Amino acid sequence: MSVSPPILPPILHGGRLDLARAHFPQAPEPWIDLSTGVSPYPYPLPPLAPEVFTRLPDVAALVALERIAAVAYHAGPKAQVVAGAGTQAFIQCLPRLRPATRVAVLGHTYAEHAAVWRAAGAEVSRVETLEEIAAAEVGVIVNPNNPDGRLEPAARLADTARRMAAKGGLLIVDEAFADFLPAEASLALCAGEDGLVLLRSFGKAYGLPGVRLGFALCGAQIAERLRATLGPWSVSGPALAIGAAALADAPWLAARGVALAQDAARLDGLLAAAGFEIIGGASLFRLVRHAAADRWFAHLARRGILTRRFGERPDRLRFGLPAAPAAWERLERALESGRNGL
Template structure:
């Protein structure tokens, strides 16, 4: 497997390198992060001055259990971002056969391969064969493909018969019609949930694993003490319990996704797809459009494995929408 650099969204240094004459400020549409963030609460200085409280950490995990439908807060493990969990999990197994349903978020394969596991990308769950571990991103990044809960439970059941595990990355499940496994958690399943994408606070660095008690404790030991900062704990538990905000954000971002689809559709070879927080277009002119938007100071996500694909995050403020619409109007 190639050790080439994995392309990620959010790299405005790369945008400025490729398009040095582009107007500032850049509009970054290369991530799948809510562009209208949760309002930051007042954070007292003591949160920065003291070590994080164990009681606060437990309350954060309880808030996450409530938000994600987990039946027991003991099954929820808070971490400094889902990416940390993706990187950590492969170190907790001896060399195994890992099947990853793809194409998908490249860091999964990178992490398992880097830890010495035998990794195969599969195009459907039927291709898992005798894998010890199956990794599924649900809904998938970048195309939004979703597997129903029954299908995932079937996979988990087959794996359990031979001591295998299922890892389900639900990073974008909050704003999707996704049947999470959190409320019906089999003992050999690990569910990953992202905080920063839904709440527009990626810099807080907060994510969760939901898994059976025994493995949850193993994860906590691997993460070590004070794995989540005091400010992140405070922001996280307040936001996770604010169900009214999340409902309103879901409605507003769904409207934004429809508006973006209407803008992308005339330039796409098939209907845009993805999730509410990002839309994927497929076009034979994708490289031209990427360069055109870059010259207009608009950074979007392209993909190493398919140059026909471009992913657009939501523009957020109205002035960003207007700049994007003007840029598309001048594309010919």
């Protein structure tokens, strides 16, 4: 029987369960949110003193967190580490700190980078090579990339940053999904060099996006301007305490990396069995292709499972990792029924 494609909500970001509930009101609760690249293993919250809620955040706690983050991210000796309320805070700031008329973004990637530069008046181009990035005033690279997991070698990115710096340019490298890669895959050792800003996300790897914590690794001049733009108390007291505990706990992160690799392999098997072509991904998500991706999106949503779709690439979906055995079972049943009914 032929089934007409459903009218789908314009969900432009992952995590919009409010929109999903509005468009699929009969879906069972609780929803399983696989639309975000967030770890299903949240870091266990440490005991929090009442003062982190009842007092303004302490400068000493901010400095301590930034030092811990520098060690956790293997920052270079010249790097300044600036903490903010998620990497989005830095994405919003950078066009104001370094105005540009021509900005190049590598490949199909996270849309917020292009959006903020366009809003600032820049001409933004999607490009496919590092040569094109180097020719721009400002270049943006998400590495590993969201949603396809493309990974550019750190040495090539470092060379690109130096070429851009030589002509007064700026390279922004967003490493939001780099936590489970070997340290040498990161550009952190080069952080502090001219013409380079490195962004790191806390919430994705530690499963705590609601904490709203992220970091910029950069040279002293850019760091000073970022701090001035962010203003005082840019990170909440609870975020300072939680971030310091988690980033200092290297064994916990290593163990989660092993578990995530096993989960990703399990997800690959389920998706392949359902007829999806796996075309990319990183430790926290998989990108798949299917001619009936829109129908799959609706089929899963009617069963309370939210995936990430892409308006300009309607044959693709991105799946995050389920968080518990019951969620895995629901996903498996939904994929099985879709394979037999779509």
